Amino acid sequence: xxxxxxxxxxxxxxxxxxxxxxxxxxxxxxxxxxxxxxxxxxxxxxxxxxxxxxxxxxxxxxxxxxxxxxxxxxxxxxxxxxxxxxxxxxxx
Amino acid sequence: xxxxxxxxxxxxxxxxxxxxxxxxxxxxxxxxxxxxxxxxxxxxxxxxxxxxxxxxxxxxxxxxxxxxxxxxxxxxxxxxxxxxxxxxxxxx
Amino acid sequence: xxxxxxxxxxxxxxxxxxxxxxxxxxxxxxxxxxxxxxxxxxxxxxxxxxxxxxxxxxxxxxxxxxxxxxxxxxxxxxxxxxxxxxxxxxxx
Amino acid sequence: xxxxxxxxxxxxxxxxxxxxxxxxxxxxxxxxxxxxxxxxxxxxxxxxxxxxxxxxxxxxxxxxxxxxxxxxxxxxxxxxxxxxxxxxxxxx
Amino acid sequence: xxxxxxxxxxxxxxxxxxxxxxxxxxxxxxxxxxxxxxxxxxxxxxxxxxxxxxxxxxxxxxxxxxxxxxxxxxxxxxxxxxxxxxxxxxxx
Numbered sequence: 001x002x003x004x005x006x007x008x009x010x011x012x013x014x015x016x017x018x019x020x021x022x023x024x025x026x027x028x029x030x031x032x033x034x035x036x037x038x039x040x041x042x043x044x045x046x047x048x049x050x051x052x053x054x055x056x057x058x059x060x061x062x063x064x065x066x067x068x069x070x071x072x073x074x075x076x077x078x079x080x081x082x083x084x085x086x087x088x089x090x091x092x
Numbered sequence: 093x094x095x096x097x098x099x100x101x102x103x104x105x106x107x108x109x110x111x112x113x114x115x116x117x118x119x120x121x122x123x124x125x126x127x128x129x130x131x132x133x134x135x136x137x138x139x140x141x142x143x144x145x146x147x148x149x150x151x152x153x154x155x156x157x158x159x160x161x162x163x164x165x166x167x168x169x170x171x172x173x174x175x176x177x178x179x180x181x182x183x184x
Numbered sequence: 185x186x187x188x189x190x191x192x193x194x195x196x197x198x199x200x201x202x203x204x205x206x207x208x209x210x211x212x213x214x215x216x217x218x219x220x221x222x223x224x225x226x227x228x229x230x231x232x233x234x235x236x237x238x239x240x241x242x243x244x245x246x247x248x249x250x251x252x253x254x255x256x257x258x259x260x261x262x263x264x265x266x267x268x269x270x271x272x273x274x275x276x
Numbered sequence: 277x278x279x280x281x282x283x284x285x286x287x288x289x290x291x292x293x294x295x296x297x298x299x300x301x302x303x304x305x306x307x308x309x310x311x312x313x314x315x316x317x318x319x320x321x322x323x324x325x326x327x328x329x330x331x332x333x334x335x336x337x338x339x340x341x342x343x344x345x346x347x348x349x350x351x352x353x354x355x356x357x358x359x360x361x362x363x364x365x366x367x368x
Numbered sequence: 369x370x371x372x373x374x375x376x377x378x379x380x381x382x383x384x385x386x387x388x389x390x391x392x393x394x395x396x397x398x399x400x401x402x403x404x405x406x407x408x409x410x411x412x413x414x415x416x417x418x419x420x421x422x423x424x425x426x427x428x429x430x431x432x433x434x435x436x437x438x439x440x441x442x443x444x445x446x447x448x449x450x451x452x453x454x455x456x457x458x459x460x
Contacts, residue, residue: 001208001226001264003194008124008183010095012148014139015176016158024148024176026095026124026183029223032192032210037223039121039129042093042148047198056196056208056226060152060244062263066200077175079154080093083261084199084208091192091210100308100367102279104332106323107360108342116277116332116360118308118367131305131313134277134332152336169359171338172277185410185448187378187394213407216376216394221407231382240380240392240410244428246447250384267445268383268392275376275394284400284459286371288424290415291452292434300369300424300452302400302459315397315405318369318424336428353451355430356369 002038002057003086004029006049010042018076025049025082027057032089043080056084094130094149095178096121098141102134110168117141117174119149124181135172148176186222186241187270188213190233194226202260209233209266211241216273227264240268278314278333279362280305282325286318294352301325301358303333308365319356332360370406370425371454372397374417378410386444393417393450395425400457411448424452 004027012024023045029038034054041057046066049055058066063081067073096119104116115137121130126146133149138158141147150158155173159165188211196208207229213222218238225241230250233239242250247265251257280303288300299321305314310330317333322342325331334342339357343349372395380392391413397406402422409425414434417423426434431449435441 001228001262003210003224003226008181010148010176010178011180011182012176012178015148016138018157019148019176024093026181031224040095040123042095044093046200056194056199056203058261058263060263062248062261064154065202065259066261068259075157077150077154077158077173078093079150079152081261084194084196084203086194086196088195089192089210090195100365102332102360102362103364103366104360104362107332108322110341111332111360118279118365132279132307134279136277156338167341169334169338169342169357170277171334171336185392185412185446187408187410215408230384240378240383240387242445242447244447246432246445249386249443250445252443265445268378268380268387270378270380272379273376273394274379284457286424286452286454287456287458288452288454291424292414294433295424295452302371302457316371316399318371320369340430351433351436353426353430353434353449354369355426355428 002029004055004057006051006053006055016077032091041080043082044078045082047082047085049082049085054086055082056086058083094121096147096149098143098145098147108169124183133172135174136170137174139174139177141174141177146178147174150175186213188239188241190235190237190239200261216275225264227266228262229266231266231269233266233269238270239266240270242267278305280331280333282327282329282331292353308367317356319358320354321358323358323361325358325361330362331358334359370397372423372425374419374421374423384445400459409448411450412446413450415450415453417450417453422454423450426451
């Protein structure tokens, strides 16, 4: 899992059916000190995260398990999802 | 998922059967400001994307779910697919 | 698998159900000489690791296999887990 | 998928049974302009590619789908395969 | 697959059950000229590789297929395995 900051969202009209109605957020992976650590990605939000919040990202098959809409899940193409809002980083 | 710009396509005569008839686009992953963020990849187009457009990329098993041709799907070797055309990046 | 040092933990109230009650540790991947080698990640602890310890990380589907709680396992979104505490690096 | 140039092969006597009789090529991932873009990998050839040719690489489970020898497929450990020979890059 | 040089091993007493009795080697991914190409990893040895040898690494689900101990295989958390000893790099 990665720590990331939500920095925006993408608008897409023409897309795979499984993405209809999903919130697709632009996320910037960060280290515990908030510094950018990797390239930006796009993640499907599953917890109601907003721009400016720090979140927990999951990749791959785990990201599809975060989609609890069983009917849509079987054809879900998502490979990155926001699965938690980070309240606090505890370090040191 | 990654944001990317379509920069071209590859022509391949000798290839795996599952790739016959597929549009194989060269894509340049980008950040929300359009700057290149990672190495170029080749993605199977599933939404009718053209050169110069910004798109949404999916990797791994999710990329094969974007192939809705059931018969071909079972032997599909694809590991990267274009699953959406990005109309707009909303940031800040 | 990666070698990593546990450097902290994240606190998250709003999160996927499968993460409730899990210890989510911030880990810094390192080389055998203890130098940081990649960007920080967040891993679910399965062996009782504490801050300052060197650990073994597993990614992807393997990380979910480390969750031996069968009932929760099926909807587990985790994609990175601590699966061992490293007592010693033997090199040279 | 990645574009790559075949730069050699590896010789291995002691290896997993599923690799016996496979051509294991050393490949250098490249961008559309032929410049090296990532670290070299080793890919199982499935299309008869030779040294100096530009090819299409697939990673992960997709790479095992390119092995059409059903009997061997079930225990195939391969995670990277050459699935096409690139005749031409069309860009610009 | 990656080429790597075995540079050591890790000793771990507290670990996932599936790792008991496994040789966990520290490996340095290299290019065909033997230069380090990526960050070090830890791989489960399946072919009897020793420190100083050049080996072939497999990642992900393929790494678990290299574990031919059927009973242990189902709960195997390993995501990286040594699947071959490289006798020779043939390039140029």
